[in-house]
Amino acid sequence: MNTFTNQKAIVTGATKGIGKAITEALLAQGATVLGLYSGDEAAASAFAAAHPEAGERLRLHKVDVSDCKAVQVFCRETEEQFDTIDILVNNAGIRRDAVLAMMRQEDWQRVLDVNLTGGYNMCRFALPLMLKQKYGRIIFITSPMGHLGFAGQANYAASKAGQVGLMKSLSKEVAKRKITVNCVSPGFIGTEFIGDLSEEQMKDYKKLVPAGRFGTPEEVADAVLFLADKRAAYINGSVLEVTGGL
Numbered sequence: 001m002n003t004f005t006n007q008k009a010i011v012t013g014a015t016k017g018i019g020k021a022i023t024e025a026l027l028a029q030g031a032t033v034l035g036l037y038s039g040d041e042a043a044a045s046a047f048a049a050a051h052p053e054a055g056e057r058l059r060l061h062k063v064d065v066s067d068c069k070a071v072q073v074f075c076r077e078t079e080e081q082f083d084t085i086d087i088l089v090n091n092a093g094i095r096r097d098a099v100l101a102m103m104r105q106e107d108w109q110r111v112l113d114v115n116l117t118g119g120y121n122m123c124r125f126a127l128p129l130m131l132k133q134k135y136g137r138i139i140f141i142t143s144p145m146g147h148l149g150f151a152g153q154a155n156y157a158a159s160k161a162g163q164v165g166l167m168k169s170l171s172k173e174v175a176k177r178k179i180t181v182n183c184v185s186p187g188f189i190g191t192e193f194i195g196d197l198s199e200e201q202m203k204d205y206k207k208l209v210p211a212g213r214f215g216t217p218e219e220v221a222d223a224v225l226f227l228a229d230k231r232a233a234y235i236n237g238s239v240l241e242v243t244g245g246l
Contacts, residue, residue, distance in 0.1 A: 002030030003229060008085045010078070010126060012036045012065050012118065013092035015047040017191035018141060021217030022089055022224050023058075024051070029225065031087070032057040034078060038064050038092065038114075065092050065118030066110075075125035084133045087228045088126050090119040090163075091141040097152045108155045115159035119166060127174065136179040137228045140167050141220070142239065144187055144246055164239060171237035180236040184223045187243030190214045211244030 009026050013019035014035030026033050037044045037060060044060050051058055063074050078085065093115045096107035119140055130136030145153055146160030164183055171181035188194065188205050194214075197205070206214065223242050226232060 003225070004087075005030030007031045007087060008034070008082050009087035009089065009228070010034045010036065010085055010122070011089045011091060012063075012122060013038070015040065015044045015060065018186065018189060018217045018220050019089075019091040020047060021221040022091060023047075025218070025221040025225050026087070026228075027051065027054050027058060030057075032082075033059070034085075035060045036063045036065065036074070036092065038062070065090075065121055066113035068121050071118075071121040072125050075129065078126075079129050083129070085126060085129045086135065087137045087139070088122060088130075089139045089141065089224060089228075090122055092118055093141065093159075095153070095156050097156070099152050100154045103155065111155040112159050112162075115156070116162040116166070119163055123166075123170060127179075130179050131174070131177055134177045134179075136174075136177075137232070138167075138170070138179065138181040139224055139227050140164075140181075140183045141224075142167075142183040142185045144185055144241065144243055146185075148246075167239075168237055175236055178233070180227070180232065182227045182235060182237065183239040184220060184227065185239050185241045185243065186215060186220045187241070187246040188214045189217060189220060189242075191217055209244040209246050213244065215242060215244060 009031045011019055011023050011033055014023045015037045023033050023035050048060055063070050096111050140163045142163045143160040145157045146164055149157045167181050167183050220242050223240050
């Protein structure tokens with residue numbers, strides 16, 4: 001069933017990991033997806049080549065979500081081409097781990113710029129395209145680290161906690177326009193995002209998960225599609241955890 005036929009979706013961080021799975025799931029359900037990526041041209045090219053069947057429904061754009069001007073230009077061009085959008089998935093995110101006493105200021109700032117300010121930029125300039133039709137779905141991909149915290153991830157945890165606060169406030173601002181704003185909070189998911197962890201760390205983290213395994217990107221994508229559906233109209237300001245019980 002093509003639940004999202006004739007809908008337009010923007011997905012940030014769209015060509016790898018969880019974002020890739022979300023983009024593929026939306027395409028499979030009939031949506032037109034404007035996928036944003038920051039700089040990995042090889043991954044973007046490979047992703048496009050792997051989905052020739054999508055045709056014009058898959059449109060990839062190189063945009064740094066932390067760059068306010070670049071996001072504004074992208075959203076202006078999107079409005080000129082499509083007039084409105086239906087779904088925004090703020091998935092783009094990075095990690096630059098270090099204990100706080102040794103964390104470089106630029107690493108602190110870059111994680112906040114991409115993970116938190118990037119979501120602000122996307123919402124600020126994409127929202128008018130939803131407001132003009134009085135309908136939309138905005139979904140942030142956050143993390144349990146926002147409330148659990150891990151040693152060495154103060155910047156990442158702060159950015160993810162900030163996403164939840166941003167979501168909560170925005171959900172109250174736009175609810176009367178039939179726009180919902182929610183978070184999906186994945187736990188440990190088997191992607192390249194955690195590929196830099198040692199084998200010992202992987203074993204230790206897996207022990208923390210009651211389900212006894214890491215999740216898959218497709219399981220996160222299923223949660224995103226649930227919240228993006230028109231039938232999720234009364235779910236607003238919520239955090240849906242996909243953590244295996246973490």
